[in-house]
Amino acid sequence: MPPSAAIRHLRDYVAIPSVNPMGRDDIAAEITGEARYANHVLEQLRRLHIDAELVGAPDRPSVVGTVRAADAVDTVMVASHLDTVPVDTMEIDPFDPRVAEGRLYGRGSCDTKGGMAALVAALERVLSRGRLRRNVIVVGEADEELGSRGVNDVLAHLGGPGADWVLATEPTELRIVTHHKGIAVAELEAVGKACHSSDPGAGHNAIVELSRAVLALSDLARALEQRRDPKLGAGTLSVGVVSGGQAPNIVPDRARLWMDRRLLPDEDEKQVRGEIEEALAKAGIDAVHVARCRVEKPPLGTAPDALPVRACERALGAAGLRAELGTVAFGTDAGLFELAGAPSVVMGPGSIARAHTAREYVEVDQVDDMTDFFVALLEDAR
Numbered sequence: 268m269p270p271s272a273a274i275r276h277l278r279d280y281v282a283i284p285s286v287n288p289m290g291r292d293d294i295a296a297e298i299t300g301e302a303r304y305a306n307h308v309l310e311q312l313r314r315l316h317i318d319a320e321l322v323g324a325p326d327r328p329s330v331v332g333t334v335r336a337a338d339a340v341d342t343v344m345v346a347s348h349l350d351t352v353p354v355d356t357m358e359i360d361p362f363d364p365r366v367a368e369g370r371l372y373g374r375g376s377c378d379t380k381g382g383m384a385a386l387v388a389a390l391e392r393v394l395s396r397g398r399l400r401r402n403v404i405v406v407g408e409a410d411e412e413l414g415s416r417g418v419n420d421v422l423a424h425l426g427g428p429g430a431d432w433v434l435a436t437e438p439t440e441l442r443i444v445t446h447h448k449g450i451a452v453a454e455l456e457a458v459g460k461a462c463h464s465s466d467p468g469a470g471h472n473a474i475v476e477l478s479r480a481v482l483a484l485s486d487l488a489r490a491l492e493q494r495r496d497p498k499l500g501a502g503t504l505s506v507g508v509v510s511g512g513q514a515p516n517i518v519p520d521r522a523r524l525w526m527d528r529r530l531l532p533d534e535d536e537k538q539v540r541g542e543i544e545e546a547l548a549k550a551g552i553d554a555v556h557v558a559r560c561r562v563e564k565p566p567l568g569t570a571p572d573a574l575p576v577r578a579c580e581r582a583l584g585a586a587g588l589r590a591e592l593g594t595v596a597f598g599t600d601a602g603l604f605e606l607a608g609a610p611s612v613v614m615g616p617g618s619i620a621r622a623h624t625a626r627e628y629v630e631v632d633q634v635d636d637m638t639d640f641f642v643a644l645l646e647d648a649r
């Protein structure tokens with residue numbers, strides 16, 4: 268059987284590198300940034316007579332396209348991030364899409380170019396038969412894997428979500444995901460006083476102070492286990508990076524740590540910062556302060572009877588597929604769209620267990636099922 272339009276698109280997408288540099292400077296310029304892939308999708312949308320443009324920085328653009336139905340039931344935004352994680356650890360050629368045993372291999376095949384491929388193939392089908400029943404905002408956003416600058420560019424461009432609801436494609440094996448935790452990152456700084464190590468008492472060791480803070484944070488992490496969300500379990504706290512000091516014979520005056528905090532739906536930046544400061548105060552640590560605390564991805568909490576869930580359930584049914592609700596452990600851009608005012612869900616082909624891996628792949632059947640789902644959704648089939 269020849270490959271479907273979605274699979275042909277997906278092969279083209281995988282062959283176009285769009286690696287998120289993730290703050291590194293050692294990745295070849297030929298494979299970093301979303302510009303090549305964004306331009307490819309832009310051309311595809313324009314060929315479908317969809318009003319589309321690039322927004323954001325020229326080297327890290329997002330694509331936004333809008334198509335209106337004559338007799339629309341609502342406006343849906345479908346957002347499929349353009350970037351992939353780096354490819355250093357891959358055991359297959361990341362940009363040479365191969366199909367074998369019902370799987371399409373390559374970086375981004377699963378996370379999350381399969382979602383965009385299914386959407387574009389569905390738009391081709393629906394528009395060619397003139398059956399569009401929903402206004403659609405097609406978004407390919409940059410920088411999902413690190414800072415979500417693409418979502419912010421898109422929201423600034425549109426002046427808000429501009430949609431009644433949002434579907435963000437991520438690998439959920441076609442489950443409708445209504446809840447996930449958010450992600451906050453905090454940086455703590457210890458300030459001491461430098462001196463010669465032969466007389467440590469003359470200084471104040473910032474690394475020692477930071478170590479005390481690490482222990483206070485691990486107490487806080489244990490306390491978080493007591494506060495549980497019925498769907499998502501407990502929030503978490505993990506110290507990921509520590510740095511400090513210049514030489515063994517210098518008492519260090521500066522040390523830092525970076526920590527990751529996974530948030531439950533009712534937790535925000537103010538609360539996270541407040542809890543850290545309280546933990547430090549309780550341990551009597553005054554040489555360490557929170558230098559930065561930022562929610563990178565807000566949590567997602569959409570009611571099971573909300574508009575996006577009902578619309579997706581109906582479309583899955585109309586496409587002959589099983590509708591199943593779920594939660595995921597990872598953060599997505601859907602939380603940002605929800606925070607901006609549009610109820611949101613996450614859904615897409617492939618398994619998160621294959622994302623970011625050395626042999627990333629997506630099941631061909633799931634991409635084709637997602638296409639059928641999008642066709643039913645956009646035609647509002649009953």
Ligand SMILES: [Zn+2]
Pocket residue numbers: 348378379411437438
């Ligand atoms: Zn993703």
